[in-house]
Amino acid sequence: MTFNDRMMIKVPASTANLGPGFDSMGLALDLYLTLEIEKSKEWYCYSLCEELKDFPTGKDNFIVKVALKTAAHYGVELSPCKIKVESNIPLARGLGSSASAIVAGIELADTVGGLQLTKHEKLLHATDWEGHPDNVGASIYGGLVIGCYQEKDVDMLSFTNLPIEVVVLIPEEILLTKASRDVLPNAYTRQQAIEASSTANLLIAALLSQNWELAGKMMGKDRFHQPYRRSLIHGYDEIEQTAKANGAFGVALSGAGPTMICFTEKGKAEGLVKALDAGFPSMRAVKLLIDYTGSSVIELVK
Numbered sequence: 001m002t003f004n005d006r007m008m009i010k011v012p013a014s015t016a017n018l019g020p021g022f023d024s025m026g027l028a029l030d031l032y033l034t035l036e037i038e039k040s041k042e043w044y045c046y047s048l049c050e051e052l053k054d055f056p057t058g059k060d061n062f063i064v065k066v067a068l069k070t071a072a073h074y075g076v077e078l079s080p081c082k083i084k085v086e087s088n089i090p091l092a093r094g095l096g097s098s099a100s101a102i103v104a105g106i107e108l109a110d111t112v113g114g115l116q117l118t119k120h121e122k123l124l125h126a127t128d129w130e131g132h133p134d135n136v137g138a139s140i141y142g143g144l145v146i147g148c149y150q151e152k153d154v155d156m157l158s159f160t161n162l163p164i165e166v167v168v169l170i171p172e173e174i175l176l177t178k179a180s181r182d183v184l185p186n187a188y189t190r191q192q193a194i195e196a197s198s199t200a201n202l203l204i205a206a207l208l209s210q211n212w213e214l215a216g217k218m219m220g221k222d223r224f225h226q227p228y229r230r231s232l233i234h235g236y237d238e239i240e241q242t243a244k245a246n247g248a249f250g251v252a253l254s255g256a257g258p259t260m261i262c263f264t265e266k267g268k269a270e271g272l273v274k275a276l277d278a279g280f281p282s283m284r285a286v287k288l289l290i291d292y293t294g295s296s297v298i299e300l301v302k
């Protein structure tokens, strides 16, 4: 889309891994980062949201930096914009806020710079920034995504119409993704690699064939990251038990945590929210919908 006077960029949140799909699987969720953009004499990126209002407002703003660098890659210098940022994606909770910001920056470069990038090109730039394609892929394509990033090449498939419901349990405290990656091993034995990858493979097959019991089993059998991260998460075992006892077929860490994500069959999410609210009053239990649209650019009336 070419840039007119006022545009809006809308990017969904995401949950990554779904248990064993470490750095590969993602699911887009209906929390959104939005940018309202208009041309201006200088860069001014601001927010009235409590969590975002203290971020830099000029060219050193993260979203603007991503946009400028993406445009520069194509030899394009972006004309400055005034950008109002709004978001209901909590920061550093494992719901892909940094990935949404990266995707927003790439969409900004594409729209303002007239780059006409394909989704795959956006995915490649976003994955280079984030280091893994799971969150950014979900935010770009929407739905369930499965990706592979090797030697600066990325491939991804996305799937729609997943007849499940999603409940997240979001704690107050933050956990930066970097800190949560630092507890992971640098290497796995062959036996660990076989167990970890076979679990992830079977999770995908189970989800796509709607075998929820098996999908839930595989979500809990991850060998890549959850065994190392669960000690960072307050109440991990109790949350898993309560969720399973109240309708969840699968429970996993959302991304790098600390949010926990639960999947239920249709019609069971409300009951699960009530049970989690009652059991974990210091956290926020929320039913979310799967976003099947991915990032979008909307023209606003002048």
Ligand SMILES: Nc1ncnc2c1ncn2[C@@H]1O[C@H](COP(=O)(O)OP(=O)(O)O)[C@@H](O)[C@H]1O
Residues within 6 Å of the ligand: 033, 052, 055, 061, 062, 063, 085, 087, 090, 091, 092, 093, 094, 095, 096, 097, 098, 099, 101, 175, 176, 177, 178, 255, 256
């Ligand atoms: N809208 C935004 N603008 C600028 N920086 C952001 C924005 N959203 C997220 N970030 C950056 O990303 C960090 C959180 O990223 P990360 O630790 O990967 O957690 P997550 O992606 O799970 O929310 C924030 O502390 C902030 O530095």
Ligand SMILES: N[C@@H](CCOP(=O)(O)O)C(=O)O
Residues within 6 Å of the ligand: 014, 015, 016, 017, 022, 023, 024, 093, 094, 095, 096, 097, 098, 132, 134, 135, 177, 180, 181, 225, 254, 255, 256, 257
């Ligand atoms: N695969 C990554 C996903 C990080 O997601 P985030 O939402 O916590 O940033 C990981 O597990 O580290």
